[in-house]
Amino acid sequence: MSFAVIQTGGKQYKVSASEILKIERLDDEEGKTVEFKNVLFLNDDKSSEIGNPNIKGAKVEATILKNTKNRTVLVFKKRRRKNSRKKYGHRQKISLVRITKIFSKDGKLIAEATPQKKITQSIIKGDRERLKQENEAKNLLTKEKQKIKKSVIKIEAKKIESKPKVAKKVVQKKPLTEKKK
Numbered sequence: 001m002s003f004a005v006i007q008t009g010g011k012q013y014k015v016s017a018s019e020i021l022k023i024e025r026l027d028d029e030e031g032k033t034v035e036f037k038n039v040l041f042l043n044d045d046k047s048s049e050i051g052n053p054n055i056k057g058a059k060v061e062a063t064i065l066k067n068t069k070n071r072t073v074l075v076f077k078k079r080r081r082k083n084s085r086k087k088y089g090h091r092q093k094i095s096l097v098r099i100t101k102i103f104s105k106d107g108k109l110i111a112e113a114t115p116q117k118k119i120t121q122s123i124i125k126g127d128r129e130r131l132k133q134e135n136e137a138k139n140l141l142t143k144e145k146q147k148i149k150k151s152v153i154k155i156e157a158k159k160i161e162s163k164p165k166v167a168k169k170v171v172q173k174k175p176l177t178e179k180k181k
Contacts, residue, residue: 001045002017002045003016003111004039004058004102006039008036017102017113018099018114020096023095023097026067026095028064030064031063033061034061034062034097035062039051039059041055055105059103060102064097065096065097068093068095068096070094073089075087075090098116
């Protein structure tokens, strides 16, 4: 599995094709393709490249899915014995990005994302229905196996009962009292 380490927004991210990331807000519009040329590390299935500090010519392409705000971070400041409290929140602006292609320094394509499956209610409903059917099939198989085991046990019990009873000889072993020298 090939991956790259890129730097954007003052942070470094390990990315692979078709991965969705939350990164610092980009100025571009939703749906646009963005290139990250600040690639620090590349790993193909066969080889690895380390930048000094960057790999010249290498790039990672991504599509902006959404520009939004992250979860609220609450900040609470209190000065004890002064009856001074301050509470406020902060929502960092982020961009959701889907990595589509990773290129090496030669411009050779290392990894490409598969086409994104459009999720609809009918697909979700179909997946749920398929899971239900699979679970029902597994339950039926286990019940059938249990029935077979019970019938085998009954058959073996009948075989044991139908055998003529033979008196067993009881052989007593002599206790070892003397040790051989």
